[in-house]
Amino acid sequence: xxxxxxxxxxxxxxxxxxxxxxxxxxxxxxxxxxxxxxxxxxxxxxxxxxxxxxxxxxxxxxxxxxxxxxxxxxxxxxxxxxxxxxxxxxxxxxxxxxxxxxxxxxxxxxxxxxxxxxxxxxxxxxxxxxxxxxxxxxxxxxxxxxxxxxx
Amino acid sequence: xxxxxxxxxxxxxxxxxxxxxxxxxxxxxxxxxxxxxxxxxxxxxxxxxxxxxxxxxxxxxxxxxxxxxxxxxxxxxxxxxxxxxxxxxxxxxxxxxxxxxxxxxxxxxxxxxxxxxxxxxxxxxxxxxxxxxxxxxxxxxxxxxxxxxxxxxxxxxxxxxxxxxxxxxxxxxxxxxxxxxxxxxxxxxxxxxxxxxxxxxxxxxxxxxxxxxxxxxxxxxxxxxxxxxxxxxxxxxxxxxxxxxxxxxxxxxxxxxxxxxxxxxxxxxxxxxxxxxxxxxxxxxxxxxxxxxxxxxxxxxxxxxxxxxxxxxxxxxxxxxxxxxxxxxxxxxxxxxxxxxxxxxxxxxxxxxxxxxxxxxxxxxxxxxxxxxxxxxxxxxxxxxxxxxxxxxxxxxxxxxxxxxxxxxxxxxxxxxxxxxxxxxxxxxxx
Amino acid sequence: xxxxxxxxxxxxxxxxxxxxxxxxxxxxxxxxxxxxxxxxxxxxxxxxxxxxxxxxxxxxxxxxxxxxxxxxxxxxxxxxxxxxxxxxxxxxxxxxxxxxxxxxxxxxxxxxxxxxxxxxxxxxxxxxxxxxxxxxxxxxxxxxxxxxxxxxxxxxxxxxxxxxxxxxxxxxxxxxxxxxxxxxxxxxxxxxxxxxxxxxxxxxxxxxxxxxxxxxxxxx
Numbered sequence: 001x002x003x004x005x006x007x008x009x010x011x012x013x014x015x016x017x018x019x020x021x022x023x024x025x026x027x028x029x030x031x032x033x034x035x036x037x038x039x040x041x042x043x044x045x046x047x048x049x050x051x052x053x054x055x056x057x058x059x060x061x062x063x064x065x066x067x068x069x070x071x072x073x074x075x076x077x078x079x080x081x082x083x084x085x086x087x088x089x090x091x092x093x094x095x096x097x098x099x100x101x102x103x104x105x106x107x108x109x110x111x112x113x114x115x116x117x118x119x120x121x122x123x124x125x126x127x128x129x130x131x132x133x134x135x136x137x138x139x140x141x142x143x144x145x146x147x148x149x150x151x
Numbered sequence: 152x153x154x155x156x157x158x159x160x161x162x163x164x165x166x167x168x169x170x171x172x173x174x175x176x177x178x179x180x181x182x183x184x185x186x187x188x189x190x191x192x193x194x195x196x197x198x199x200x201x202x203x204x205x206x207x208x209x210x211x212x213x214x215x216x217x218x219x220x221x222x223x224x225x226x227x228x229x230x231x232x233x234x235x236x237x238x239x240x241x242x243x244x245x246x247x248x249x250x251x252x253x254x255x256x257x258x259x260x261x262x263x264x265x266x267x268x269x270x271x272x273x274x275x276x277x278x279x280x281x282x283x284x285x286x287x288x289x290x291x292x293x294x295x296x297x298x299x300x301x302x303x304x305x306x307x308x309x310x311x312x313x314x315x316x317x318x319x320x321x322x323x324x325x326x327x328x329x330x331x332x333x334x335x336x337x338x339x340x341x342x343x344x345x346x347x348x349x350x351x352x353x354x355x356x357x358x359x360x361x362x363x364x365x366x367x368x369x370x371x372x373x374x375x376x377x378x379x380x381x382x383x384x385x386x387x388x389x390x391x392x393x394x395x396x397x398x399x400x401x402x403x404x405x406x407x408x409x410x411x412x413x414x415x416x417x418x419x420x421x422x423x424x425x426x427x428x429x430x431x432x433x434x435x436x437x438x439x440x441x442x443x444x445x446x447x448x449x450x451x452x453x454x455x456x457x458x459x460x461x462x463x464x465x466x467x468x469x470x471x472x473x474x475x476x477x478x479x480x481x482x483x484x485x486x487x488x489x490x491x492x493x494x495x496x497x498x499x500x501x502x503x504x505x506x507x508x509x510x511x512x513x514x515x516x517x518x519x520x521x522x523x524x525x526x527x528x529x530x531x532x533x534x535x536x537x538x539x540x541x542x543x544x545x546x547x548x549x550x551x552x553x554x555x556x557x558x559x560x561x562x563x564x565x566x567x568x569x570x571x572x573x574x575x576x577x578x579x580x581x582x
Numbered sequence: 583x584x585x586x587x588x589x590x591x592x593x594x595x596x597x598x599x600x601x602x603x604x605x606x607x608x609x610x611x612x613x614x615x616x617x618x619x620x621x622x623x624x625x626x627x628x629x630x631x632x633x634x635x636x637x638x639x640x641x642x643x644x645x646x647x648x649x650x651x652x653x654x655x656x657x658x659x660x661x662x663x664x665x666x667x668x669x670x671x672x673x674x675x676x677x678x679x680x681x682x683x684x685x686x687x688x689x690x691x692x693x694x695x696x697x698x699x700x701x702x703x704x705x706x707x708x709x710x711x712x713x714x715x716x717x718x719x720x721x722x723x724x725x726x727x728x729x730x731x732x733x734x735x736x737x738x739x740x741x742x743x744x745x746x747x748x749x750x751x752x753x754x755x756x757x758x759x760x761x762x763x764x765x766x767x768x769x770x771x772x773x774x775x776x777x778x779x780x781x782x783x784x785x786x787x788x789x790x791x792x793x794x795x796x797x798x799x800x801x802x
């Protein structure tokens with residue numbers, strides 16, 4: 001079984017995956033940070049991800065909705081930052097990586113999703129002092145290993 | 152507002168008037184061409200958004216105080232007084248519907264710099280208590296917490312830790328005698344933390360030493376947006392004190408356009424002396440790295456790119472060629488908008504406008520010109536160099552259902568950075 | 583000798599002298615009002631030479647941008663026609679040059695009367711156009727104050743009366759000539775204190791504007 005202990009290995013391993021595998025993996029990373037947001041918001045995405053026959057069109061439709069979530073949760077210049085809301089913003093960004101067109105510049109969607117998920121944890125830690133980006137990173141390594149095993 | 156605060160506001164108007172402003176008001180012939188350059192008039196067709204008309208209270212303060220006939224009229228009680236009601240109405244005109252983008256200043260046939268006057272008029276508006284709540288909140292946080300968005304040192308440290316983990320590069324706080332002190336904007340740290348990672352990677356590759364000050368990491372200046380030189384001075388002074396304490400050669404402004412003009416051009420005038428260090432915009436620094444061969448990149452962007460010039464960076468900051476030289480390093484498919492560089496159209500959120508919640512519907516309406524110009528390029532990715540522009544553009548793009556990712560130039564360059572030891576690069580260059 | 587001779591003599595004699603004194607005083611006062619306000623020294627490191635760009639801007643701002651030509655081309659072209667026409671009529675008509683020569687001992691060759699006459703018609707036409715435009719263009723209509731009409735009237739009167747005098751229209755020659763000179767007296771008195779002050783302050787406005795953007799290395 002492959003071991004992954006640092007980001008260099010993590011990224012190199014993801015680089016070798018196809019765009020569809022990238023999308024699957026991206027969704028797994030997203031699922032792991034669902035605790036930072038209202039899971040219901042992403043129910044449609046999670047359902048779609050579990051459907052093997054999902055079409056690109058369905059993903060494209062969802063992309064618009066998630067893009068709106070990303071924009072709506074943006075922190076505006078000069079406003080008092082709500083760190084927990086900012087964590088949700090990055091969860092939305094992670095979700096956006098999961099629905100990007102697999103035929104278009106999508107090679108690193110899993111890596112992007114992972115990074116945004118970590119940022120979400122980081123913001124959550126500013127908000128609650130409990131969340132731990134380091135733990136999330138380790139969890140992501142495990143998710144990737146598991147994913148490769150299941151492949 | 153009480154009469155006492157109104158008086159304060161009017162006094163501040165009077166104090167702000169200098170020879171340029173007097174020459175501007177003396178020269179206006181009411182042609183209204185400034186309206187055609189203004190995004191808010193352009194998209195609403197409402198004459199109240201005519202830039203020169205926004206300055207009417209300031210104009211009367213000038214006339215009544217500094218012209219013979221104005222004084223005579225005032226003496227005889229014939230002049231129209233500036234009232235609370237009038238200034239209240241001007242809050243929307245001077246703040247919500249003006250980004251101080253200076254497009255109007257560019258087209259005035261007699262040469263009136265209207266944006267310069269708006270900046271001065273805001274001093275009186277703020278002094279009189281007529282500034283919008285959003286900007287008051289931002290200014291208070293900037294003074295008390297050190298960031299208009301409430302970004303504390305604790306939050307900064309968390310972001311630094313994140314960037315260190317993501318890049319494997321150590322980022323030093325308060326390291327003295329390094330070459331550069333990097334300033335950040337809260338917007339970048341909060342919405343685009345990738346910026347910090349990009350900086351870390353690029354500076355490591357270039358072999359340059361740098362630091363972030365724990366007491367002056369914020370570059371944005373709410374004092375300038377709201378129109379309070381006193382607040383603006385406090386914020387600039389923090390940066391100057393830190394830079395001089397750390398004995399850095401150059402202070403780097405973040406991408407944020409107004410932060411750049413604040414520290415680069417207004418700063419010395421606010422503190423009343425020249426700096427002991429240089430101030431450069433991050434794109435100027437990256438351009439200089441590039442010129443010295445210290446910014447090796449590989450690969451080209453697949454998408455067709457276009458560039459949104461932040462007004463404060465281009466028209467008001469003079470950083471125009473640098474982003475283009477840098478973009479061409481990573482793209483052979485770059486196209487300009489019809490109006491670009493010094494003639495660009497504002498995104499609609501500059502000058503503090505994006506911090507005013509009640510101004511949002513108008514902002515989105517005013518975005519239309521930009522939308523059209525972006526669509527005309529048929530580009531598939533929009534690059535810019537200002538976190539605030541980027542958020543406002545994202546909102547606009549979303550509002551008008553445009554499918555277009557928006558990326559920051561510094562991050563884009565970092566993505567193409569060649570991760571190679573210096574010796575190897577030198578060797579390659581020789582071959 | 584008709585009854586209007588004394589009026590003519592008065593208009594070009596004492597009244598003209600008074601008007602001239604007020605004009606000079608007014609211009610100097612207005613310049614003093616502006617310059618005495620001063621300007622703080624800019625301590626920021628310039629990216630380019632502000633003075634050079636300031637001086638350049640005095641000239642370059644006369645060239646309209648493509649964008650403005652597409653949006654307000656009508657106003658711009660009409661404005662250029664008016665200002666060029668006015669310049670020709672004021673400074674290139676033989677009798678005007680004679681007056682200037684007498685005042686400051688400086689003269690140059692005039693243009694033929696036919697050309698001046700044509701220029702006057704064009705100038706009058708452009709002034710009527712601008713007046714109609716002021717009434718109808720929404721932004722100009724909103725910006726226009728009584729001051730703009732005063733400026734228009736005191737400019738229009740000398741031109742129309744000069745045209746009538748030259749072409750011996752309607753009124754006895756001496757009367758219309760006296761009215762022409764009286765309207766010039768009025769123009770001289772009003773100019774420094776009205777919107778017409780832009781004729782000598784726009785150099786400063788353009789210069790200052792040019793130095794502000796020039797400091798940042800931008801020529802707008």
